[in-house]
Amino acid sequence: MSLNRDLDHRRAQPAEWRSGSTGRHKASGKRADSRTGKRHMVQSLGAQVGLLAFAVGLIAGLYAGNDAGTTLIRALLAMIAGAAIGQMAGWMAKLVLRDYLQRKKRQIDREHIEAVRALVAAQSPSASPAPEKAE
Numbered sequence: 001m002s003l004n005r006d007l008d009h010r011r012a013q014p015a016e017w018r019s020g021s022t023g024r025h026k027a028s029g030k031r032a033d034s035r036t037g038k039r040h041m042v043q044s045l046g047a048q049v050g051l052l053a054f055a056v057g058l059i060a061g062l063y064a065g066n067d068a069g070t071t072l073i074r075a076l077l078a079m080i081a082g083a084a085i086g087q088m089a090g091w092m093a094k095l096v097l098r099d100y101l102q103r104k105k106r107q108i109d110r111e112h113i114e115a116v117r118a119l120v121a122a123q124s125p126s127a128s129p130a131p132e133k134a135e
Contacts, residue, residue, distance in 0.1 A: 042090035049086025054079035 057078035061071030 041094055042087055045090030045093070046083045046087030049089070050079045050083030053082025 054075050057075030058071060061074055066074075
């Protein structure tokens with residue numbers, strides 16, 4: 001069972017650790033580690049839905065003929081609510097995607113281990129028939 005643990009440990013490391021790169025983002029110089037990458041999808045989806053809600057709020061307020069102050073306040077409230085809803089949706093999507101990828105990874109690891117065990121069993125001397133003695 002230590003083979004499973006070794007495979008999981010090696011594959012769980014970020015690619016930049018395995019490749020020996022510096023782990024810095026080329027354009028900004030900021031560190032590109034797993035802490036920022038884990039929440040990127042959630043924050044991105046929240047921002048996108050929030051901005052969409054803000055735009056819809058502005059258009060609806062202008063279409064209704066409301067004054068600028070009322071329209072902006074309602075659009076900002078819609079943006080805050082949209083960002084919260086978008087982050088919840090992103091969080092759920094991240095969990096679903098992570099669970100699917102973990103199941104797929106375990107399946108690939110099991111198949112790999114079975115193939116390695118079959119190869120080792122085929123190459124071991126006890127698996128081959130004993131040579132007959134020549135008289």
